Structures are given as structure tokens and as C-alpha cells.
Amino acid sequence: DAKTTQPNSMESNEEEPVHLPCNHSTISGTDYIHWYRQLPSQGPEYVIHGLTSNVNNRMASLAIAEDRKSSTLILHRATLRDAAVYYCILTGIKAAGNKLTFGGGTRVLVKP
Amino acid sequence: NAGVTQTPKFQVLKTGQSMTLQCAQDMNHEYMSWYRQDPGMGLRLIHYSVGAGITDQGEVPNGYNVSRSTTEDFPLRLLSAAPSQTSVYFCASSSGPHEQFFGPGTRLTVL
Numbered sequence: 001d002a003k004t005t006q007p008n009s010m011e012s013n014e015e016e017p018v019h020l021p022c023n024h025s026t027i028s029g030t031d032y033i034h035w036y037r038q039l040p041s042q043g044p045e046y047v048i049h050g051l052t053s054n055v056n057n058r059m060a061s062l063a064i065a066e067d068r069k070s071s072t073l074i075l076h077r078a079t080l081r082d083a084a085v086y087y088c089i090l091t092g093i094k095a096a097g098n099k100l101t102f103g104g105g106t107r108v109l110v111k112p
Numbered sequence: 113n114a115g116v117t118q119t120p121k122f123q124v125l126k127t128g129q130s131m132t133l134q135c136a137q138d139m140n141h142e143y144m145s146w147y148r149q150d151p152g153m154g155l156r157l158i159h160y161s162v163g164a165g166i167t168d169q170g171e172v173p174n175g176y177n178v179s180r181s182t183t184e185d186f187p188l189r190l191l192s193a194a195p196s197q198t199s200v201y202f203c204a205s206s207s208g209p210h211e212q213f214f215g216p217g218t219r220l221t222v223l
Contacts, residue, residue, distance in 0.1 A: 098143045104153070
């Protein structure tokens with residue numbers, strides 16, 4: 001599986017945007033970029049995914065570099081509830097059993 | 113829909129005991145998985161299933177057994193618990209490759 005690199009932690013102020021970077025320089029042409037987050041004492045929660053084009057949903061936006069070697073998850077207006085560990089995960093479309101390989105993620109702290 | 117449910121929420125075992133962690137989903141998902149999460153770490157895949165009657169090993173399968181007799185249920189059995197199996201266990205399900213739904217977890221302590 002291709003590896004991702006994320007900063008260990010980031011801080012943001014409430015109601016400000018948060019930009020979470022992810023480097024994946026060894027990504028293959030068929031790898032999707034997924035983002036999950038894990039709130040304290042809960043299971044992971046799907047956030048968004050993309051392949052080549054930028055994606056938006058009700059939770060966040062995903063900006064993918066043209067060469068696909070990096071991507072950025074954007075939380076447009078951080079709330080206290082967005083404090084979590086955010087995982088950037090690459091998954092091949094035919095990954096056996098839809099296996100997810102979690103790294104260390106980025107711990108996001110939101111200050112009121 | 114209840115989504116993915118796991119029981120029990122907490123469990124304490126003695127070394128050598130066996131037990132089964134239950135996982136059920138009511139979304140008619142084909143794919144189900146078990147992960148473990150050690151303190152301060154990301155999740156690691158234990159076993160997964162791509163449908164009833166079909167299971168396979170993940171990254172850390174030793175000491176665990178699974179079976180999938182129905183679409184809804186995917187129990188995880190610890191054969192002889194060891195302190196190294198102290199962890200939080202998460203079950204997940206999905207209908208395709210993109211959005212997986214995770215349960216609330218079972219916190220297991222092995223003394």
C-alpha cells in the first residue's frame with residue numbers, strides 16, 4: 001500500500017478554516033484518497049474521498065494536487081466538535097475487503 | 113437504522129480465557145471488518161469478510177477467529193486471551209470501497 005505522511009497535530013480557532021495536508025508521493029493511478037476522522041472515544045467516521053478532481057460534501061472539501069502527490073482536507077468553519085484525529089488513507093479500487101490502512105493521523109485541536 | 117452495533121462495550125478477561133466480541137449491522141452491507149486500536153496508534157485490520165461464508169486474514173490475525181454465517185453478523189473470537197490483546201476493537205461495514213461505517217468499539221482489558 002502507498003504510504004501517506006501527515007503532520008502530527010494542528011491547532012485552529014473556532015469558526016476559522018482548517019487546512020489539513022497529506023503527502024502521498026507514491027500514489028498509484030488507481031488509488032483513491034480517503035479521509036476519516038475519529039472523535040475522542042468513538043469509532044472512525046468517513047469524511048470524504050476523491051480520485052483526481054476536487055470534491056465537496058456537507059462535512060468538508062478535498063483539494064487534490066494536479067500530480068496527485070498531495071491533497072488537502074479543508075474544514076471551512078471549524079467547530080469544537082471537529083476536534084478529532086484525521087486520517088488520510090489511500091485505497092486501491094480493488095483493495096481486498098475494502099481494507100483501510102491507518103497511519104498516525106493529524107490531531108486537530110480547536111480553540112474557542 | 114441502528115448502523116453498526118458492538119457488544120459488549122467493556123470487557124475484562126483473565127489470561128487464557130476465551131470470549132466472543134459481537135458485531136451486527138442492519139444496512140445489508142457485504143463487507144465487514146474487525147480492527148484493533150492500541151493506545152495512541154491507528155487502527156490495524158484483524159480479519160475481514162466480503163460476504164456471508166467468506167472471510168480472510170488482515171494484518172494482525174493471530175489469536176483471533178471469525179466466521180460469517182449471515183450478512184448481518186460478524187463475531188470475533190479470542191481463543192486464549194493474552195495481555196497483548198488489550199486494546200479497543202472496532203467493527204466496520206460497507207457496501208462498496210468508499211464509505212465504511214464503524215461501530216462504537218469494545219474496550220478489552222486482559223489481565
